[in-house]
Amino acid sequence: GAVVSQHPSWVICKSGTSVKIECRSLDFQATTMFWYRQFPKQSLMLMATSNEGSKATYEQGVEKDKFLINHASLTLSTLTVTSAHPEDSSFYICSASWLAGGLGSKNIQYFGAGTRLSVL
Amino acid sequence: GENVEQHPSTLSVQEGDSAVIKCTYSDSASNYFPWYKQELGKRPQLIIDIRSNVGEKKDQRIAVTLNKTAKHFSLHITETQPEDSAVYFCAASIGGSNYKLTFGKGTLLTVNP
Numbered sequence A: 001g002a003v004v005s006q007h008p009s010w011v012i013c014k015s016g017t018s019v020k021i022e023c024r025s026l027d028f029q030a031t032t033m034f035w036y037r038q039f040p041k042q043s044l045m046l047m048a049t050s051n052e053g054s055k056a057t058y059e060q061g062v063e064k065d066k067f068l069i070n071h072a073s074l075t076l077s078t079l080t081v082t083s084a085h086p087e088d089s090s091f092y093i094c095s096a097s098w099l100a101g102g103l104g105s106k107n108i109q110y111f112g113a114g115t116r117l118s119v120l
Numbered sequence B: 001g002e003n004v005e006q007h008p009s010t011l012s013v014q015e016g017d018s019a020v021i022k023c024t025y026s027d028s029a030s031n032y033f034p035w036y037k038q039e040l041g042k043r044p045q046l047i048i049d050i051r052s053n054v055g056e057k058k059d060q061r062i063a064v065t066l067n068k069t070a071k072h073f074s075l076h077i078t079e080t081q082p083e084d085s086a087v088y089f090c091a092a093s094i095g096g097s098n099y100k101l102t103f104g105k106g107t108l109l110t111v112n113p
Helices: none
Strands: A004-007 A010-013 A019-025 A033-036 A044-051 A067-073 A076-081 A092-102 A106-111 A114-120 B002-008 B010-014 B019-025 B030-037 B045-051 B055-057 B062-067 B072-077 B086-095 B101-103 B107-112
Touching: A004 A092, A010 A019, A019 A033, A019 A092, A019 A114, A033 A067, A033 A076, A044 A067, A076 A092, A106 B030, A106 B045, B002 B045, B002 B055, B002 B062, B010 B019, B019 B086, B019 B107, B030 B062, B045 B055, B045 B062
Parallel strands: A010 A114, B010 B107
Antiparallel strands: A004 A019, A019 A076, A033 A044, A033 A092, A067 A076, A092 A106, A092 A114, B002 B019, B019 B072, B030 B045, B030 B086, B055 B062, B062 B072, B086 B101, B086 B107
C-alpha cells in the first residue's frame, strides 16, 4: 500500500514555457502533499506544503507565482513551473501523507518517483 | 525553524560490518524522526522511524536510537550487505498542522563486497 505516482518522470522544455507535474496517491487519501526540489547529490529541499482545497504554504525563498500548486482532491496535487528557465532545471519530488495511528499518530510521508526537469 | 545536521556525509564499510549514521536536531519540540533510503535515481523509501516517546526501535538489521536530552538520533545497520549501498536521509518533524519534515543533508553509504 501507500503508493504515490508522479508524472512525468522526465520532461524537457524550452525556456519560457510552462510545465505541469502531477502527483497522485493511488491507494489512500492524502491529507497533505509536499513538493520538494533535489539538486544532484544534495538533500530534499521543501518547496511547499499543500492541503486539499486550500492554498499551498510556500517555504521562504520559493516564489509562489513561479511554482503554482493546485491540490484539488485528496488524491491529486499538481505543480506547475511557469515560464521555466534553465536555472529551474532540477529533480522535483512530491510526497503524500496522512495521519496514521489515531491518538499519538504520526504523519508518514510517501514519495513519488520524481520528475527530472531540463529547461533548454 | 528546525535544523537537522547529519554525519558523516560519506561512509564506506566492508560487507558484514556495521554502519552508524548520526543526526542532531535543534528544536526540542520535534517528536517524529524518520529515516529514508534513496538509491540512485529512485524515490526515497521510509526504512524506519521513531517517535519521541521511545528511545530505541529495531527492525531486523536496522535500528534507530533517540536521545531527547541531547537532541540526537542515530541509524544503526548491522551485517551490512552491498544492497544497503544508497544515500540515507534522517529527518525531524515538529508535528502540528502541517507535519512537514526537515531533512539532513544525507549520507552516502557504500558497502564493499
